[in-house]
Amino acid sequence: MYGINDRLLLWISSxxxxxxxxxxxxxxxxxxxxxxxGLPQGSVICPLLFNILVSDITKGISSATIYVYADDIAFWIxxxxxxxxxxxLQSCINTLYEWT
Numbered sequence: 001m002y003g004i005n006d007r008l009l010l011w012i013s014s015x016x017x018x019x020x021x022x023x024x025x026x027x028x029x030x031x032x033x034x035x036x037x038g039l040p041q042g043s044v045i046c047p048l049l050f051n052i053l054v055s056d057i058t059k060g061i062s063s064a065t066i067y068v069y070a071d072d073i074a075f076w077i078x079x080x081x082x083x084x085x086x087x088x089l090q091s092c093i094n095t096l097y098e099w100t
Contacts (some may be wrong), residue, residue, distance in 0.1 A: 002052060003009070007009040015040075060095050 004012070017018070019035040039046040047070070058066045064075040075092050079085040 015043075015045070057096065057099050059099075061092050064092050 016039070019040065020032040021035060023030040025089055039049055048069070054068070054071075058068065061075075064077045066075040067076065073096070075089065077085055077092075078087050079088065
C-alpha cells in the first residue's frame with residue numbers, strides 16, 4: 001500500500017527483530033529481556049514507522065474532525081446537545097477501541 005519494496009521491508013524487519021535490553025540498578029545488571037513489540041526509542045526512522053503503523057487509526061470515524069500528532073489524537077465535535085455529543089464521542093472511542 002505504501003510502495004515499500006522487498007529489500008526495504010527486509011531491512012525494517014531486521015531493524016525490529018532480535019532486540020533486547022538490560023536494566024542497571026545500583027551498579028548491578030539484570031538479565032536480558034527480549035523486546036518483541038514497539039519501536040526503538042531515539043532512532044530517526046521510528047517516527048516514520050510509527051506514522052505508518054497508525055495511519056489508518058481514524059478510518060471509519062466520520063462524526064468528528066480528527067487531529068493526530070505523533071501519539072496524540074483529538075476529536076473536535078461541535079454540538080449543542082449534550083446527549084448527541086456523548087453519543088458521537090462514544091462512537092469515536094468505540095472505533096478506536098476496535099482498531100486497537
